[in-house]
Amino acid sequence: MKLKHLIAIVLFSVAGYNSFAQYNNLVIPDTISGTTFNLNLKDTFKQFLPGNQTVTGGINSDFWGPTLLFNKGDTVHMNVHSYMNDSTTVHWHGMHLPAVMDGGPHQIIPPGTVWQPYWLVTNQAATYWYHPHLHQMAEQQMTTGLGGFIIVRDAEEAALALPRTYGVDDIPLALTSRNFDATNAFLCCTRAYGDTGMVNGTLHPQVTLPKQYVRLRILNAEMERGYNLGFSDNRSFYIIANDGGLLNAPVSATRIKLLVGERAEIMVDLGGDAVGSSIDLVAYNAGQEFGFGGGEPSATGNFGSLLNNRNFNVLHINVGATTAGAITSVPATLASNTYLTTADATVSRTVTVTDGTPGPGGLPFQFDHTLYNFDTINKTVVLGTTEKWTVINNNVFGHAFHIHDVEFKIVSRSSHPVGAYEGGWKDVFYLQVNDTVTFVAKFNDYADPIHPFMYHCHFAPHEDGGMMQQFVVVDATGVGNTEKPSGDFNLYPNPAGNKLNISLTDPAMQVYYITITNSQGRTMCMLPRPQLGNGIDISAYAPGVYFLQLTDEKTKQSMIKKFVKE
Amino acid sequence: MNRSIFSTVCAVVLTAAAVFASSFTVADNKVVSDFKLKNVDGKLVSLKDFPDAKGFIIVFTCNHCPFAKLYPPRLNALNDQYKKLGVPVIAISSSDTVLYDEDSYPKMVEKAREEHFNFPYLYDNQQTAVRNFGAQKTPHAFVVWKENGKWVVKYNGAIDDNGADPSKVSHRYVADAVDALLAGKEVAARKTRSIGCQINLRK
Ligand SMILES: [Cu+2]
Numbered sequence: 095m096k097l098k099h100l101i102a103i104v105l106f107s108v109a110g111y112n113s114f115a116q117y118n119n120l121v122i123p124d125t126i127s128g129t130t131f132n133l134n135l136k137d138t139f140k141q142f143l144p145g146n147q148t149v150t151g152g153i154n155s156d157f158w159g160p161t162l163l164f165n166k167g168d169t170v171h172m173n174v175h176s177y178m179n180d181s182t183t184v185h186w187h188g189m190h191l192p193a194v195m196d197g198g199p200h201q202i203i204p205p206g207t208v209w210q211p212y213w214l215v216t217n218q219a220a221t222y223w224y225h226p227h228l229h230q231m232a233e234q235q236m237t238t239g240l241g242g243f244i245i246v247r248d249a250e251e252a253a254l255a256l257p258r259t260y261g262v263d264d265i266p267l268a269l270t271s272r273n274f275d276a277t278n279a280f281l282c283c284t285r286a287y288g289d290t291g292m293v294n295g296t297l298h299p300q301v302t303l304p305k306q307y308v309r310l311r312i313l314n315a316e317m318e319r320g321y322n323l324g325f326s327d328n329r330s331f332y333i334i335a336n337d338g339g340l341l342n343a344p345v346s347a348t349r350i351k352l353l354v355g356e357r358a359e360i361m362v363d364l365g366g367d368a369v370g371s372s373i374d375l376v377a378y379n380a381g382q383e384f385g386f387g388g389g390e391p392s393a394t395g396n397f398g399s400l401l402n403n404r405n406f407n408v409l410h411i412n413v414g415a416t417t418a419g420a421i422t423s424v425p426a427t428l429a430s431n432t433y434l435t436t437a438d439a440t441v442s443r444t445v446t447v448t449d450g451t452p453g454p455g456g457l458p459f460q461f462d463h464t465l466y467n468f469d470t471i472n473k474t475v476v477l478g479t480t481e482k483w484t485v486i487n488n489n490v491f492g493h494a495f496h497i498h499d500v501e502f503k504i505v506s507r508s509s510h511p512v513g514a515y516e517g518g519w520k521d522v523f524y525l526q527v528n529d530t531v532t533f534v535a536k537f538n539d540y541a542d543p544i545h546p547f548m549y550h551c552h553f554a555p556h557e558d559g560g561m562m563q564q565f566v567v568v569d570a571t572g573v574g575n576t577e578k579p580s581g582d583f584n585l586y587p588n589p590a591g592n593k594l595n596i597s598l599t600d601p602a603m604q605v606y607y608i609t610i611t612n613s614q615g616r617t618m619c620m621l622p623r624p625q626l627g628n629g630i631d632i633s634a635y636a637p638g639v640y641f642l643q644l645t646d647e648k649t650k651q652s653m654i655k656k657f658v659k660e
Numbered sequence: 661m662n663r664s665i666f667s668t669v670c671a672v673v674l675t676a677a678a679v680f681a682s683s684f685t686v687a688d689n690k691v692v693s694d695f696k697l698k699n700v701d702g703k704l705v706s707l708k709d710f711p712d713a714k715g716f717i718i719v720f721t722c723n724h725c726p727f728a729k730l731y732p733p734r735l736n737a738l739n740d741q742y743k744k745l746g747v748p749v750i751a752i753s754s755s756d757t758v759l760y761d762e763d764s765y766p767k768m769v770e771k772a773r774e775e776h777f778n779f780p781y782l783y784d785n786q787q788t789a790v791r792n793f794g795a796q797k798t799p800h801a802f803v804v805w806k807e808n809g810k811w812v813v814k815y816n817g818a819i820d821d822n823g824a825d826p827s828k829v830s831h832r833y834v835a836d837a838v839d840a841l842l843a844g845k846e847v848a849a850r851k852t853r854s855i856g857c858q859i860n861l862r863k
Contacts, residue, residue, distance in 0.1 A: 137857050138726050139824060147824045149727060149855055179725070179857040205759040277818065277853045614758050636761075 117300035117410050120293060122261040123242060124155070127163040129170055133184070135203075135240060136177040142297060146278045151178065151238030157295035159242030161266055162224070164215045166248035171212040176203045182235055184209070185227035186244065187355065188337055188501065188521045190216050190538075193545035193567070194607065194622040196498055199229040199468065200545055207617040210624070216539070217501070218339035218429075218519065219251030221266070221311040221357045229466065229562070233317055233554035237272065237282040239295060241315060250429055251340060257309040257361065257421045265301065265308065267293050267375075268315040269352075269408060271401060286318040286555055287388050287399035291377075293409050300410040305369055306420035309334070311359050314352040317554040319379075319388035319401070320492075320524070323408065324349045325362065326374040332424045335359035338501030338519030340429040345514040349378060353494035354387065355522040355552035358515075361424050367413040375409040377401075385492030385527035387553060431518065433503045434534040439482035443473065445549070447487040447525070447561075458559030459493070459551065465560035466550075472563035476570045477541040484532045487525045493556060495531070496522040498547035499567065502535035522552055541569035544606075544650050582653070583644055589658040592633035596626050596644070604647035613639045623647070635659045690813040692804060695789045697752065697782035698765070700772040705750070705780045707804075707811060714746040715805040715841060717834055719819065720795035720859065722755040723771045724762040727856035728798040730823045732775040738819075738834065739779040747803075747838050749779040754790035755798070756860045790859055800854035803837045803847070814841055817852030 126132075133154060139147040140156040153159025164170055174184050181204050185197035194201070195211035203209045222244035226235035243266045247258075257263035271288025273281040293299045314321055325331065325348075332344035337357050350358055367373065380403055382389040392398030450459035458465070464472065475481060482505070485495050501519035504512050508530040516523065525531055543566055550562030581600030598605075608621040608630070618635060632640075637659050645652045694707045707716060717738055721728045739749035755763035765783050772781045784790055793802055793813075803815035815837035820829040837847040 136726065141824070145828070145830070146818075146822050146855065147727075149857070177724070179860065206761055275853065277821070277855055279853065279855055616758050616761065 117298050118296050120265075120299040120301040120409065121158075121296045123158060123266065123294060124160045125163050125260060126160045129168050130173065131162055131170060132173045132175070133159065134175045134177060135182060135184070137179050137238075140239075140295065143274060143278045148274065148278050148280060149238070150280075151235060151240040153240060153242055157239035158268060159224070159240070161243040161245055161260070163260075164217075164244060164246045166215050166217065166219065166246055169212060169214050172210065174203060174209040174211070176205055176207055176209070178205055180231065180235070181205065181228060182231070182240070183227045184224055185498075186222070186224050187496075188217065188220070188222035189213070189244070190499060190501070190540075192540040192623070193499070193542045193547050196545070196547060197224070198227050198498060198546070198548045201620070201622075202228065203620065204617045207620060209620040209622075211622050212625075215246060217246050219246050219248040220335050220337065220339045220519070221245055221313065221359055222337075223268075223313055223315070223357070225315075227548070229468065230558045233283045233558050236315075236317065236554055237280050241268070243268065243311070243313065245311070254340075254425050254428060255421055255423075256334070256425070257307055259417070262417060263304055263306065263308045263421065264311070265303070266311045266313070267409065268295075268313045269293055269321055269377075270315045270317075271319060271399070273399075283317075283555065283558075285396050285399065286553075287397070287402060288317075288319075289400040291401060291406060291408060298410075300412060302412045302414040303364055304420060305367060305413050305416045306365050306422060307361050307363050307424065309359060309361050310375075311357065312352060313357045314354050316354050316387070318354060318556075319399075320351060320353045320382070320386045321377045321408070322349055322351050322379055322382060322386075324376055324378050326376050326407075329362070329373075331360045331362040333358055333360050333515050334424070334428055336516060336518035337521045339431060341514075341518045342429055342431055343427050344424045345517070347515055350515055351386075351524060353492075353522065353524040353552070354554070355494050355496050356520075356524070361421075364411075364413050365416075365420075365422060369413055369415055372410060372412045374407045375411065376405055377408050378405050380404045383526065385490075387492065387494075434480060434536060435503075436482055436505050436532070436534060438480045438536075439534050441475075441479055441481040443481060443483050445483060445485045445563075447485070447489040447493060450489055450491060452490075459489070459491075459556045459561040461561065461563050464563065466562040466564075470564065471546055471566050473565035475537045475565055475567045477567050478536075478538060478570075480534060480536045482532060482534050484530060485525055486530045488528055490527070492527055492529075493525045493561070494522050494552040495525045495549070496552045497535070497549040499540070500535040500537060502533040504531060504533045506530075506532045537567050541567050543568050581646065583655070585642060585655050585657045589660045590632060591660055592631065593629035594632050594642070594657060595629040596642075605644055606647040606650060607643075607645040607652075609643045611641050611643070612636075613641075632659055690816075691810045692792055692802075692813060694811065695782075695784075695792070697784055697789060699780045699782055700769045700777070705782055710748060712746060713748060713806065715803060715814070715838070716811075717742060717747060717749045717838065718793070718802045718804060719749065719751045719799050720754055720790060720793065720797075720801075721751050721799040722753045722760070722763050722857070722859075723767055724755065724760045725798040725857035727823050731799050731819060732777065734819060734826060736776065736778050741835070742838055743779075745838075745842055747842070750782065751777070751779060752782045752784050752789050754784040754787050754795065754859055756787075756862055757785070758862075759860060787861055791861065795854070795859060797854040797856040798859060799856055800859075801834045803834060803841065805841050814847050815850055817849075818854050821852075823855065
């Protein structure tokens with residue numbers, strides 16, 4: 095439509111990128127702490143623009159979910175209740191946990207179902223996140239706003255003088271952008287880049303931060319756009335953490351690039367700013383190298399947007415009064431990480447970006463000419479092995495490579511020397527055009543020959559298009575290859591009231607998975623490796639006939655028993 | 661320059677442009693067939709049961725969708741206003757009840773009682789009506805008009821343009837369409853985008 099183009103041009107040329115006169119106060123997501131986390135996923139709506147509300151996806155909220163505060167060493171129990179219109183999954187991005195708890199494309203949660211994964215938190219203190227990971231639906235479901243932060247705390251981090259008063263001097267920032275149609279609905283998923291930026295679901299956000307050192311936990315929660323972040327007066331700041339933990343020492347910088355899925359914690363000094371003054375966090379995205387998401391120069395079209403190839407304001411920061419206990423300096427040392435080196439690796443693998451041919455009939459981006467297949471295990475890793483993975487991109491565009499299960503150390507990069515800014519534990523990295531990146535990771539703790547972990551491009555359109563593959567971690571001792579027949583089990587009482595108990599005929603038998611469905615086939619709950627000591631709470635179930643499917647840990651064979659709820 | 665004002669202006673102009681454009685769209689005059697579906701009172705309901713009706717306001721909705729939950733008072737008001745003029749409201753739930761316990765027939769009966777529905781609320785358990793009409797979202801409204809004994813779709817889309825805040829509605833799409841038809845005029849905005857939860861069709 096010609097009119098639309100005209101308006102777009104007017105908007106593009108008149109709206110100054112660093113001079114919003116009207117701001118909305120930044121939403122700081124609520125927190126949940128403890129060891130039990132109730133997450134309710136639902137279709138909902140939010141008032142983004144004047145006029146009609148935008149239909150969104152919320153987790154205990156109307157867009158973007160609560161921040162989960164984990165303590166390293168705790169076992170966290172998640173009650174993920176989906177009231178969504180579609181099936182979904184929830185992936186705990188960056189968490190080291192069993193594959194069956196990982197929330198990848200295989201742990202599908204149907205509407206109305208509760209999924210109850212749990213795991214021991216072994217990750218270091220850092221900023222992680224959770225988001226849907228249903229294959230071919232990730233972009234659509236993330237666009238609705240499903241996702242949230244995870245903050246892990248540990249003793250090492252707690253001993254440092256760092257800003258950590260959440261929402262005061264320790265601020266989570268989820269950066270993304272969206273396109274709205276004429277009815278204020280989100281447009282998905284033909285255009286890769288949004289025209290309207292948002293932070294934590296706030297358009298044109300402002301926040302008041304105290305006159306002292308503040309800590310920003312920044313997540314690129316985009317679909318495809320990268321951010322080259324800095325402050326409007328080009329002041330220096332300190333990078334203190336990468337994706338998976340604190341750096342050994344702070345790294346001074348004036349810019350930091352974050353591709354999709356990457357996080358950084360930075361400290362910036364507002365101590366020299368006058369109360370009442372302001373400064374902007376800016377995406378200095380003009381003139382980036384080709385292949386940087388959102389660097390394409392067009393304002394319209396599937397790979398254009400009003401924010402493309404230009405500098406734009408991300409967050410307006412007003413300087414407020416200093417708080418009690420203000421942090422006034424950056425510690426000289428932060429952590430004592432012992433990083434893996436190339437010499438530690440006993441297995442080497444190569445993954446090459448291929449295809450991605452444009453135009454009709456063109457093939458989507460993939461690894462080694464192999465599109466994602468739900469039933470194909472592309473790589474098998476032996477438990478306890480340290481591996482070196484080299485990812486090669488001599489292809490036509492940049493990517494954000496992400497692997498589940500582990501935090502890794504980048505050991506080399508062909509495009510430029512590995513920067514101090516990316517010298518810590520990582521789970522996503524920017525794979526430039528004409529870049530070869532090598533990382534080393536150790537695959538510890540969790541073997542499972544059935545449920546795979548993923549590695550994929552974190553650009554949602556690429557991931558959904560099949561730029562994703564699967565690996566399993568197996569125990570070389572042969573567990574899982576046993577020929578032992580499954581034990582049996584009984585349900586009692588039957589008919590049952592509020593609690594359903596399970597007795598295993600073989601006390602050595604372990605339960606891998608339990609799923610309960612009603613007589614119509616609706617999934618009531620999904621319980622990976624359930625702890626059965628107190629039985630299963632069925633108090634909310636309507637009276638009727640139900641089926642309990644139990645999968646044996648060792649044999650991975652499933653058995654079904656019927657029970658009646660009174 | 662104030663960017664938010666600019667984007668607001670932009671959005672308003674685009675809305676106007678969309679309505680403007682659709683008023684010149686050649687009417688496709690889609691004909692829909694009658695149905696026979698169970699009402700919350702247990703009786704079967706068809707369009708032919710209303711021999712005096714000039715047309716109908718047919719709204720695909722459901723219990724569970726938060727956007728659909730905003731509209732029952734407005735549906736009652738539409739039926740109050742237009743039933744006596746020969747254009748009654750009929751609501752239909754085509755939701756997949758295996759996925760949505762909340763949309764089961766007994767819960768529809770409860771919903772109709774709680775919200776004092778003054779119109780039929782029909783259970784499209786085979787999802788035939790939703791396929792016939794091509795409804796996408798809950799709520800999704802159709803204004804159908806009787807022409808030569810056939811039921812012709814004259815409006816297809818949202819009920820109005822503000823779900824959560826009725827006081828801020830600026831276009832009452834369905835009411836405007838019915839007003840035009842009752843006055844013997846063409847409907848200005850024949851098609852808008854319905855907003856709400858996707859109606860999942862079983863295979
Ligand atoms: Cu990619």
